[in-house]
Amino acid sequence: MQKQSKVWGGNSAAAAASLVERVKSLDRSSELKKQYTPIVIQPHVVGAAQNRLISTLLECNSTQHGGSVFFQDRIPNSRGEYVDVLRFTIDQAIVRGEEKTVDGHISNRSNEELLSCELDSLTDFLIRREIIADRHADLYPLRPLERLKDIDDERPTLALVNRNVAPYLGMDSLGVHLHCYQKEGPIIKLWLAKRAPTKSHHANMLDPNVTKEAYEEAGVPSEWIRKANPKFSDLTHDPITINTSKADGSCMKHSIYYSxxxxxxxxxxxxxxxxxxxxxxxYTMNELEHELRYGTAVRPSMVAVLVDFMIRHGQLKMGNDDEEILRKAMRNERLSLF
Structure with a gap:
């Protein structure tokens, strides 16, 4: 299939020439901050909901206790300022030490299991409301968001939530990308995957080769993906971190991309x-740079991931772009709402 590139930002090349501008445009958090309310599981902030979605979330009833899954509250933050938040009704009972009951019977399940069940009710509710299409096979751990700089798995898992629901709760979004490239002298070519038209998000758009299931998705031999292989480089110690959202401002979250x-x-x-x-x-590096500067075939967040690849390999013609400013634009701290 012939590669096609639509022009980003109109027909003016000058409008799209700055990669700094393009990468920075991915993060609209300053503009959207006032449109979001923190979601709290005491004493942790675990996410954020867009204000226009809150009235809908408050209509979601629990299959455990029959009442609302969420309620609105106003509590002090670390600075002593009272802030509007969204809380889980069952979490309030847990904090107060009340008996955990399901259908009138005392439950011996853990707090994590009880909260996971509430999120399962939410998944069914969002499907009925056609906010999400269906369930995903993956469950994501719901963890505290207070630690802004440390990105690790040491934070406690408070509950499990369906992957399709997670963006609407403002949870961290994690992605791992494998860049399969070929080199002949100074010439580098990079393989990009065009997503299947059946994918629910960004169908028919281009991604770096996905590594989560590298063999299943791209036929990459597993023995190649080893630290002992001199052709393999693990850059996961330096992830790209950007506050991203959908074009309509929904699903604002901290997106973390490992490469x-x-x-x-x-x-x-x-x-x-x-x-x-x-x-x-x-893609040759010239073709890729042209696409990243002017095209729309690559899905938006992957522009940053691919720019980072080109910088690492010394393949980006910086022009008016400053490499250090560009790197900083791709490594932002999580937005704090509480």
Missing amino acids: CDLEVPRSWRPRAVDGEVEEFLS
């Missing part, structure tokens, strides 16, 4: 195994 690079043989071709990828396209 790995893998130099593959020039004779190797990726293959779409499990249907999540329609096809793979090979």
